[in-house]
Amino acid sequence: MCHHGSIAGTEESEAQAEGAEPYLAELYAKSSAEKFRVSLQDFTAILQDVSGRYLPRNATRAEAAELHCGLRVEDLVLARACARGNELAWECFLLQYRQKLYDTAAAIAKEESAARELADGLYADLFGVRQAADGHRISKLASYTGRGSLEGWLRTVLAQEYVNRFRRERRLVSFDEKSEAGEQFEAKPIAVARVDSRLEQAVDEALAELSPESRLLLASWYLDGRTLAQIARLLGVHESTISRRIDKTTVSLRKRIIRGLRERGMNAREAQEAMEVDVRELFVDVRGRLAQGKSA
Amino acid sequence: MAKMPNIVRSRLARRTPGSANTHPDANLLAAFAEQTLLPRERTEVTAHLADCADCREYLAVAFTIESSDMTVAHSMGAVSRGGFGQWRRATAVAACCVLATALQYEAQPPALVVARRAVTVNTSSNIVDSIAAARKPTPEPGPAQARKKAEHPRSQPPSTLLAAKENIALESEPPQITAQAPVVLTAPPPAEALVAQRLQPASADAKSSFVSPQQESSAQAVATGSAVRSSPAVPAPVRAKPAPAIRGHGFQAQALTQRTPASPTVIVKTAIAPEAPRVLWSINASPDTSGASRGVVQRSTDAGQTWEAVSVRERVSFRAVASDGSDVWAGGSDAALFHSSDSGEHWEQIQVAQEDATASGAIVRIDISRTGEIRITTSSGEDWASSDTGRHWKRQ
Numbered sequence: 012m013c014h015h016g017s018i019a020g021t022e023e024s025e026a027q028a029e030g031a032e033p034y035l036a037e038l039y040a041k042s043s044a045e046k047f048r049v050s051l052q053d054f055t056a057i058l059q060d061v062s063g064r065y066l067p068r069n070a071t072r073a074e075a076a077e078l079h080c081g082l083r084v085e086d087l088v089l090a091r092a093c094a095r096g097n098e099l100a101w102e103c104f105l106l107q108y109r110q111k112l113y114d115t116a117a118a119i120a121k122e123e124s125a126a127r128e129l130a131d132g133l134y135a136d137l138f139g140v141r142q143a144a145d146g147h148r149i150s151k152l153a154s155y156t157g158r159g160s161l162e163g164w165l166r167t168v169l170a171q172e173y174v175n176r177f178r179r180e181r182r183l184v185s186f187d188e189k190s191e192a193g194e195q196f197e198a199k200p201i202a203v204a205r206v207d208s209r210l211e212q213a214v215d216e217a218l219a220e221l222s223p224e225s226r227l228l229l230a231s232w233y234l235d236g237r238t239l240a241q242i243a244r245l246l247g248v249h250e251s252t253i254s255r256r257i258d259k260t261t262v263s264l265r266k267r268i269i270r271g272l273r274e275r276g277m278n279a280r281e282a283q284e285a286m287e288v289d290v291r292e293l294f295v296d297v298r299g300r301l302a303q304g305k306s307a
Numbered sequence: 308m309a310k311m312p313n314i315v316r317s318r319l320a321r322r323t324p325g326s327a328n329t330h331p332d333a334n335l336l337a338a339f340a341e342q343t344l345l346p347r348e349r350t351e352v353t354a355h356l357a358d359c360a361d362c363r364e365y366l367a368v369a370f371t372i373e374s375s376d377m378t379v380a381h382s383m384g385a386v387s388r389g390g391f392g393q394w395r396r397a398t399a400v401a402a403c404c405v406l407a408t409a410l411q412y413e414a415q416p417p418a419l420v421v422a423r424r425a426v427t428v429n430t431s432s433n434i435v436d437s438i439a440a441a442r443k444p445t446p447e448p449g450p451a452q453a454r455k456k457a458e459h460p461r462s463q464p465p466s467t468l469l470a471a472k473e474n475i476a477l478e479s480e481p482p483q484i485t486a487q488a489p490v491v492l493t494a495p496p497p498a499e500a501l502v503a504q505r506l507q508p509a510s511a512d513a514k515s516s517f518v519s520p521q522q523e524s525s526a527q528a529v530a531t532g533s534a535v536r537s538s539p540a541v542p543a544p545v546r547a548k549p550a551p552a553i554r555g556h557g558f559q560a561q562a563l564t565q566r567t568p569a570s571p572t573v574i575v576k577t578a579i580a581p582e583a584p585r586v587l588w589s590i591n592a593s594p595d596t597s598g599a600s601r602g603v604v605q606r607s608t609d610a611g612q613t614w615e616a617v618s619v620r621e622r623v624s625f626r627a628v629a630s631d632g633s634d635v636w637a638g639g640s641d642a643a644l645f646h647s648s649d650s651g652e653h654w655e656q657i658q659v660a661q662e663d664a665t666a667s668g669a670i671v672r673i674d675i676s677r678t679g680e681i682r683i684t685t686s687s688g689e690d691w692a693s694s695d696t697g698r699h700w701k702r703q
Contacts, residue, residue, distance in 0.1 A: 159337030167333040170369035214318040226357035233311045241371035247342045261309035286312045
């Protein structure tokens with residue numbers, strides 16, 4: 012059990028290191044830092060570096076202690092020891108994570124050569140092929156802060172690298188960019204129609220009223236096309252909970268939108284019809300708008 | 308699932324995080340996926356993810372790259388973080404009430420195991436011990452130590468209980484490691500074996516662990532791939548201090564574990580046979596060291612005090628189990644369904660299909676009605692029923 016101690020901001024590091032509170036000693040023992048020749052002072056400095064990243068400067072000692080006690084100190088010390096070039100730490104890291112790194116890359120990239128390239132690239136960053144001015148290697152492991160597991164962090168870093176590389180190579184364009192460029196809509200030789208602004212306002216208002224969790228659920232299910240299992244995995248709840256929540260939120264959202272439309276002067280039938288409008292059937296007369304802009 | 312109007316979908320997609328809402332780094336994203344963020348942080352990250360498709364994509368690629376039938380474990384008795392904890396507790400209490408009303412117990416009701424904690428295993432200390440031990444000569448044990456080692460498996464030094472099998476090609480020349488005993492690298496043990504190895508009495512992480520020597524031996528047996536029966540001479544199991552009981556319909560559910568900040572929690576779904584109330588079936592969905600959840604069928608013959616893994620089929624992640632006397636049904640990934648008529652000693656795979664369709668997705672629920680009809684639900688929303696012990700199925 013962590014007993015909240017007196018470690019707080021970075022300005023107290025020197026004094027605190029000498030008179031470290033019990034919880035720091037517990038965490039230090041738990042982290043096996045001694046095996047990697049990380050002293051208690053170094054360990055305390057690592058924790059303060061982490062709290063400096065995530066806590067405001069006026070954070071209380073209790074808040075700092077809560078953060079520290081929630082860290083994966085074993086992983087954190089291992090990562091930081093590797094970043095410092097500790098040989099034993101690297102042996103441990105390789106034994107534990109090298110194969111997982113390649114397995115994760117293979118699962119992400121699907122193709123063997125791309126997976127190997129992805130994993131090798133990250134491994135090089137972890138090892139540190141660049142050097143600072145003082146000759147020390149710059150290792151990506153120094154940015155690991157122990158908030159989640161080291162393995163989870165490695166997976167996330169791999170995923171980010173893969174997605175970013177995929178985007179660069181495939182030149183993906185975001186939905187917003189597409190709609191602004193007018194690519195989403197096709198011109199039709201019929202009368203111009205556009206989305207009723209009242210509908211847009213009512214929808215935006217209803218979406219803003221949703222809790223972040225509810226919006227995340229809707230975005231994951233309806234926009235990203237994730238499965239219930241995938242969403243449940245990310246949010247740490249059961250699939251049936253996700254399913255019920257999505258249904259409930261969608262129904263509630265519709266009601267809010269209709270209420271918003273009625274507040275904006277539509278009757279019930281108009282509101283229902285407006286809700287069913289398919290934006291793909293609408294188009295924007297770009298030339299007409301440009302002409303209006305010039306004449307104005 | 309309810310239909311989402313296209314205009315709503317369109318406006319939802321146009322939302323972007325505010326300029327003050329910076330993208331969470333890999334540390335925060337990983338912590339989010341592992342549910343280890345502070346409540347305030349979780350709210351902020353959730354709000355960002357709701358409006359940022361890029362960050363959602365990073366998370367999805369990183370943490371849902373396994374097949375879509377990955378099980379999510381959640382604890383019925385766990386301390387919660389964030390808004391979803393309230394749903395968990397409500398679900399837990401509701402589940403307890405449903406079970407209590409469905410099962411009419413005359414005798415003393417068995418303890419309903421609602422959570423079992425799998426300690427987040429960081430094996431670095433064991434690996435460090437292995438390497439460090441391999442580098443220096445191992446002293447010969449004295450007579451007392453040798454006798455103690457022979458009597459109790461837990462007295463084995465940690466370095467002999469563990470590790471990972473791989474062919475490491477190091478970038479640089481590895482240091483020469485010499486050892487009196489060879490450093491044996493075996494396949495990563497499943498979560499249960501790691502739990503058995505890591506659990507230590509009176510430690511901060513293991514304060515809520517519930518293990519008995521029987522479980523430990525069963526966990527080690529699982530690691531070696533064999534099913535385990537109860538050992539004849541079982542000392543009293545080690546029990547953690549139970550959490551406050553959850554009452555409902557005269558049926559007491561005891562949460563045996565608490566949640567500590569740095570570790571994931573485990574949920575056990577149970578199936579209880581009214582004719583044999585001391586026999587419980589459950590699914591252990593504790594994540595392994597890679598973070599993936601692998602559902603394992605478990606059985607208890609002593610009302611939930613101790614559990615043993617039941618070997619049904621490898622490579623199937625089980626999600627649901629139900630029993631009716633000696634008839635047991637277990638279902639999981641890829642619509643895999645198995646039936647045992649002898650309380651789990653032997654299993655037969657059952658195909659869930661009709662003439663023109665086959666069940667898809669993972670089997671997430673199995674119900675056995677009083678008439679003996681078997682009903683299953685899959686993760687893809689399909690409901691199937693069979694009234695002849697699984698020989699024929701009909702999609703509902």
